[in-house]
Amino acid sequence: MNRHAAREKALQILFQLDMNDIPPEQAMEEHPESLEADDYLKGLVKGVAGHKDAIDQTIVEHLEKWSIDRIASVEKTILRIAIYEMSYRDDIPENVAINEAVELAHSFGDAKSGRFVNGVLSNIMT
Template sequence: MGARSKYRKRALDVLFESELRDTGLGGTLAGRRETNDPPISEYTVTLVEGVVAEQEAIDALIVENARGWSLQRMPGVDRNLLRIAVYEILHVDDVPDAVAVSEAVALAKELSTDDSGSFVNGVLGRILQLRTSSS
């Protein structure tokens, strides 16, 4: 697993834990940074803080393209992987869109349900189509 892959997984851990603890989306980041166990990279911080800052727009885009799925109905891992990938697609210029998608799909397959990889891929594919057609 590459360095950025680990950083994405750590960002997922922080976002998922924050939701479970009901601390607000990035609410556990400060504590994780303080203990630094497991280590929290600057890229992880960038992802978590970026998702938190852009949450409203990111969530709206996900819901619009999830076709019949509300955020609450999605598994928490899928929801937060989508948030991270959408943030990278829209706001991180040095990560190719295909990399953001493939990383999210790989983590969904590894950490979530049997159908999560194809679900995440489908939602992100629609977002990329929308983005390409509006450019």
């Protein structure tokens, strides 16, 4: 599985975590075929889940005229993945994390999701 596909699957698993408030291990058990073959996917899910509070604080600090509670779960999950990659993964350049997040937002969010995600992540970089 390539990293883009891993991010898509991680988005689905992390979205499920957010919506159902279940432990990461339980959510990952529901996707064994993807996880057993992909260490990057496992790392994303565990990393985002493990650093969720710090990542959410980063989001809060870089929102303009928004509160984190107003962000749709899809966009919030995409932001968490990108911020995890930007903050905790040395092997992912920030611009790659942002571009991948915007692509995920275009695929899984609404018409304005890509622009919103790009704006928040750009604020973090500055």
